[in-house]
Amino acid sequence: MSLKTFGGGIHPPENKEGTRNMPIERVPTPKSVVIHLTQAIGAQNQPLVKVGDRVVKGQMIGDVQACPAATIHASITGIVRKIEPAPQSNSKDGMAVFIEADGTDETAYMPPLDAFACSREEAIKRLRDAGVVGMGGASFPTDVKLAPPVDKPIDVIIANGSECEPYLNIDYRTMIESPADVVEGLAIAAHIVGARKAYIAIESNKADALPVIEKQLAAHSHGILMETVIVATKYPEGGEKMLIRAVTGREVPSKGLPFDIGVLCQNVGTLKAVKEAFVDGKPLIERGFTVAGGACTTPKNLYAPIGTVLADLVPDVIQISDDVHKVIFGGPMMGVAVPSLQIPVAKGTSGILLFNTAESKQYEERQCIRCGRCADACAARLMPMLLNAALLSDDLNRADAIGLIDCFECGACSYVCPARIPLTQRFKLGKDLLRNQRAREARHGK
Amino acid sequence: MENKAMKLVLSGAPHFVTGNDIQKTMGMVIIALLPALAGGVYFFGPRALLVTAASVVSAVAAEFLFRKALRRETHITDLSAVVTGMLLALILPVSSPLWMAAVGSAFAIIVAKELFGGLGGNFANPALVGRAVLLMSWPAFMTRWSPSLHAVAVDATTTATPLGILKLGGALTDVMKSVGVSEKSALYLEMFLGNRSGCIGETSALLLLIGAAFLIVTRIIDWRTPVAMVATTFVASWLFGRDPLFSVLAGGILLGAFFMATDYVTTPVTPVGKWVFGIGAGLMTVLIRQLGNFPEGVTYGILLMNVVVPYLDKIIPHKFGFVKPRKANA
Numbered sequence: 011m012s013l014k015t016f017g018g019g020i021h022p023p024e025n026k027e028g029t030r031n032m033p034i035e036r037v038p039t040p041k042s043v044v045i046h047l048t049q050a051i052g053a054q055n056q057p058l059v060k061v062g063d064r065v066v067k068g069q070m071i072g073d074v075q076a077c078p079a080a081t082i083h084a085s086i087t088g089i090v091r092k093i094e095p096a097p098q099s100n101s102k103d104g105m106a107v108f109i110e111a112d113g114t115d116e117t118a119y120m121p122p123l124d125a126f127a128c129s130r131e132e133a134i135k136r137l138r139d140a141g142v143v144g145m146g147g148a149s150f151p152t153d154v155k156l157a158p159p160v161d162k163p164i165d166v167i168i169a170n171g172s173e174c175e176p177y178l179n180i181d182y183r184t185m186i187e188s189p190a191d192v193v194e195g196l197a198i199a200a201h202i203v204g205a206r207k208a209y210i211a212i213e214s215n216k217a218d219a220l221p222v223i224e225k226q227l228a229a230h231s232h233g234i235l236m237e238t239v240i241v242a243t244k245y246p247e248g249g250e251k252m253l254i255r256a257v258t259g260r261e262v263p264s265k266g267l268p269f270d271i272g273v274l275c276q277n278v279g280t281l282k283a284v285k286e287a288f289v290d291g292k293p294l295i296e297r298g299f300t301v302a303g304g305a306c307t308t309p310k311n312l313y314a315p316i317g318t319v320l321a322d323l324v325p326d327v328i329q330i331s332d333d334v335h336k337v338i339f340g341g342p343m344m345g346v347a348v349p350s351l352q353i354p355v356a357k358g359t360s361g362i363l364l365f366n367t368a369e370s371k372q373y374e375e376r377q378c379i380r381c382g383r384c385a386d387a388c389a390a391r392l393m394p395m396l397l398n399a400a401l402l403s404d405d406l407n408r409a410d411a412i413g414l415i416d417c418f419e420c421g422a423c424s425y426v427c428p429a430r431i432p433l434t435q436r437f438k439l440g441k442d443l444l445r446n447q448r449a450r451e452a453r454h455g456k
Numbered sequence: 457m458e459n460k461a462m463k464l465v466l467s468g469a470p471h472f473v474t475g476n477d478i479q480k481t482m483g484m485v486i487i488a489l490l491p492a493l494a495g496g497v498y499f500f501g502p503r504a505l506l507v508t509a510a511s512v513v514s515a516v517a518a519e520f521l522f523r524k525a526l527r528r529e530t531h532i533t534d535l536s537a538v539v540t541g542m543l544l545a546l547i548l549p550v551s552s553p554l555w556m557a558a559v560g561s562a563f564a565i566i567v568a569k570e571l572f573g574g575l576g577g578n579f580a581n582p583a584l585v586g587r588a589v590l591l592m593s594w595p596a597f598m599t600r601w602s603p604s605l606h607a608v609a610v611d612a613t614t615t616a617t618p619l620g621i622l623k624l625g626g627a628l629t630d631v632m633k634s635v636g637v638s639e640k641s642a643l644y645l646e647m648f649l650g651n652r653s654g655c656i657g658e659t660s661a662l663l664l665l666i667g668a669a670f671l672i673v674t675r676i677i678d679w680r681t682p683v684a685m686v687a688t689t690f691v692a693s694w695l696f697g698r699d700p701l702f703s704v705l706a707g708g709i710l711l712g713a714f715f716m717a718t719d720y721v722t723t724p725v726t727p728v729g730k731w732v733f734g735i736g737a738g739l740m741t742v743l744i745r746q747l748g749n750f751p752e753g754v755t756y757g758i759l760l761m762n763v764v765v766p767y768l769d770k771i772i773p774h775k776f777g778f779v780k781p782r783k784a785n786a
Contacts, residue, residue: 017776022472176472251776264777336465342472349464363471370465376531377576379478381720382678390776395725396769413775421470428477429576435468 013214015242016252018389020422022176022245022343024215025302028309029179034187034298036313037327041111043086043317044096044354046104047072050080050143051150057107063090066118068293070139071107080151080357081141085295085315088112099339099346099353106354109317120291125198126232130157133202133288140287141294141357146170146181146248146277147340149358152284155276156202158269165272167205168257169196169281171212171219172241172248175341177302178361181278183311184298185212185219188282193223193230195281198288200234203274208236210278211257215243245343246420250275252389264416279360299359304366305334314355320362321351336370338363343421373430384423384433390416394423394433401440406447414440478575482535484676488667489542489715495663496656499604500550504656507557508545514558515541518565523574536575540564543583543715546657547708547755548590551600551614560586580762581722584755591755601653607646608636615653618706623751628699640699647705658708668714681723682713684734685741689713692742709741712754722762729768737761 047055053076059065065084072082088111096106123136137153144150158164169192173181185192192210200208208231210223220238227236241247241256251262253275260271268274276284279298286292295316302309307329314323320337324330338345339359355362384394392413400409414437423433496504519537523530541561548557564586572578591598603615616624618631632638634653635646646652650660657664671677686704693703704710717723717737724733737757744753 020474022474255776261777263779264775266777266779334462334464336467336471338471340469343470345469345471347464347466347468347471349466350462365471370471372465372467373473373477376478376534377574379481379536379576379720380723380725381481382725385725386675391773392775393725393772396772412772416775416777419469421472424470425472426474426476428474428481430473430477432468434470438468 013240013242014256015244015247016255016389017391018387018422019244019246019252020387020425021243022425024243025176026179026182026215028177028302029300029311030182032179032183032309032311034180034183034311034313035327037318037323039086039111040315040318040322042088042091042319042322043109043111043315044106044319045071045082045085045109045317046096046098046106046354046356047082048104049082049149049316049357050078051148052076052078052080052154054105055079055082057093057105059090059093059107061090061093064088064112065090065109066116068118068120068295070141070293078151078154080143080149080153081139081293083141083293083295084109085317086111087114087116097348097350097353099348099356099359119293122291123288125288126201130202133198136287137284139293140283142280142283142287143294143357144277145279145283145297145357145360147344147358147360149356152276152280155274156199158203158274162269163272164203164205164269164274165207166258166274167196167200167203167208168253168273168275169208169210170248170250170253170275170277171210171216171223172253173216174213174243174245174248175343175345175361176245177363178300178341180298180300180311180360182216182219184279184282185216186222189219189223189226190230191282191285192278193226193236194289195283195285196236196276197230197232197234198284199274199276199281201232205274206235208234209239209257210236211239211241211253213243213247214240245422246389246418249389249418249420251418264413294357297355297357297359299355300361301328301364302361303338303364304369305331305364307331316355316357318355319351320353320355324351330364331366333366334364335367336365338365343425344419375431376429378431379429381428383426383428387422387426389420389422390418392417394437397440398431398433398436401436406440406444409440410444414444417441478534478536481676482539484671484674485539485715486535486542488671488676489539489546489657491663491666492546492657492660492711493542495650495660496546496550499606499650499659500602500656501605504545504550506554507548507550507552507656508542510554511545511548511557511561512538512541515544515561515565518562519570522566522570531575534575537565540569540582540586544586546711547583547587547655549598549600550602550656552597556590556594556597560590563589576721578721579765580759581716581719584716584759587755588759603634603653604651604659606651607653617654617751618647618652618702619745619751628702631702644701644705647702655708655711658711661705661710664710664714668710671714671718677714677718678730680727680730681717681734681737684731685713685717685738686710688735688738689742692739693745696742696746698746703742703745707745707752708754709738712737712741712758716754716758717761722765724765724768726769726771727773728771729765732768732771733761733765736764
């Protein structure tokens with residue numbers, strides 16, 4: 011039987027064995043954290059605290075009256091020492107709150123809220139107050155996602171358990187270790203949007219998580235029709251649009267969003283955070299992530315406060331070999347290389363990869379030989395070699411006409427390119443240039 | 457750890473890349489050509505190897521020296537010049553002077569490839585350009601055919617190719633006589649195995665198909681263009697009243713379809729373009745065979761289609777989530 015999937019895609023080495031069977035380890039409370047005020051797609055938050063204030067774990071420390079935006083909370087109890095820009099995993103410096111722990115375990119969580127008894131508005135407000143964002147990497151505010159326009163009813167919701175990035179195992183471990191939380195969170199999200207059907211979609215290489223999840227369906231589905239689905243192990247199966255295509259057969263229209271076709275997709279880690287926001291009143295202040303790579307001698311799955319600086323985990327929690335040459339926040343396909351270890355864990359950090367010299371090899375770019383492998387790999391059914399040619403000749407209009415904006419930036423084309431052309435990077439840059447050009451044209455009333 | 461000066465590299469995602477580069481790809485094509493080359497040695501003798509060596513050495517040297525002269529980085533280790541040299545040798549008669557093979561492949565590399573920007577920049581298949589130039593410059597050498605060493609009725613040092621016999625007004629029975637068989641089915645078999653006169657690497661359908669299957673299974677080449685070209689040749693020949701199976705086995709259709717019409721750089725990247733390219737190349741080949749002065753038309757059939765590739769590349773498929781643009785209505 012062939013498994014459900016999408017067209018295109020690649021099969022990179024999974025490299026998941028190292029941490030697959032490692033239980034998620036809670037790191038000891040760090041002595042200090044660096045919490046960036048803005049960690050989600052949307053508006054810039056303003057600090058709600060001052061230098062010298064004492065903050066309690068779970069207390070809101072950043073907010074803004076705008077939408078979309080996601081609130082930010084203290085992840086440890088202690089004193090605010092500084093509020094100033096600090097390096098961030100998206101490689102831009104952002105305003106951050108430096109908190110020094112005072113050694114107490116005090117928490118300031120919200121009271122529990124019954125998602126099935128409260129109003130829709132109350133539920134959305136709770137998600138906003140808890141600062142829940144998509145934890146698969148995109149960091150889109152979950153309260154906004156779960157409140158689609160009224161003329162876009164949602165009938166299907168999908169829990170994304172298709173962690174397709176190589177090396178990463180945190181979603182898998184979350185499903186294995188907290189299946190009840192995932193199912194409960196899915197039920198809450200389905201209830202909020204009024205979906206009649208919920209799927210839990212898991213890649214075939216993680217099929218052993220299926221019975222674990224299924225065992226929890228009866229007790230935690232709250233009467234919502236739930237079904238587990240095995241999808242093919244292929245990159246980028248866990249991409250939202252790809253997974254929706256695989257599970258429902260529907261394609262999110264170009265330039266559209268999943269709610270345009272009545273579907274909503276949430277990462278399993280996010281669903282656990284949704285459950286915690288309601289049942290435990292706990293904001294999103296901690297998260298799990300995988301630490302792996304050839305320069306990491308202690309590959310692990312960790313659970314740490316948001317704002318934990320990578321350097322502070324060394325050497326007590328993780329050990330790094332001298333050969334470390336590249337540090338990546340996220341997975342190897344879409345993650346961001348960072349310039350130092352002084353980078354804090356953010357809400358969107360699903361993994362930290364420490365690559366050795368061999369793994370960090372840089373290649374010389376050759377001229378495109380038009381082999382067509384990029385087109386075979388492209389999940390968006392684009393022709394990357396033609397986009398590349400258009401961008402190399404500075405023809406933004408041509409690139410736009412053949413679908414530049416529809417690029418998901420998944421990295422599959424760059425992965426397969428035998429000429430080592432940094433296609434994905436070029437497309438990201440091209441998209442920025444195109445948006446700027448369109449904005450300029452709009453200003454000049456063209 | 458924090459205090460130690462750590463040198464980290466920064467680069468854009470993805471941070472992961474396949475091991476399959478240009479060199480490996482070209483290496484696979486070379487492997488796929490080896491059965492046909494071995495066939496050339498078997499049917500036409502060890503001189504086939506000499507011609508191939510002259511062509512390959514000249515191609516690699518031409519690329520190296522030309523890029524050196526222009527003070528550009530040399531890329532001979534990507535093996536693409538080796539492929540060009542091999543391909544040209546395989547579409548030459550075994551009796552070709554070695555200097556002519558060398559001139560042809562140097563022309564192919566320098567004029568057809570490097571002057572257009574090197575691998576990836578050329579618009580026409582270098583090996584076919586090389587052959588076309590040799591055919592115009594030294595037609596006598598290019599049409600001096602040796603019979604297969606294993607043909608039953610070897611009584612001459614030179615002979616005509618099956619297509620050449622037809623061009624001179626001969627019938628299929630004359631072709632059978634030249635191969636030394638009396639049944640049509642036996643002719644098909646001899647031609648399938650490659651036991652006939654022709655270019656070094658074009659005669660054996662069996663050996664070419666083994667190489668082609670290897671490239672298709674390993675996904676180095678796409679099956680669409682060659683299948684379209686062979687099928688079109690079959691149908692069009694039949695419409696012209698020729699024996700269709702003979703037409704596909706004769707000449708360089710299979711070598712051209714699977715190894716030239718699949719050249720990455722000079723053929724379309726779009727799915728519809730691949731079909732059109734194959735159909736067009738097959739059609740042009742048959743038209744040249746039928747109506748032109750030459751007995752064979754694969755070279756010009758493919759070269760002519762090379763020219764229209766930029767247009768074929770405009771037929772791009774529908775992207776993910778494609779929405780039919782609605783007509784503007786107020």
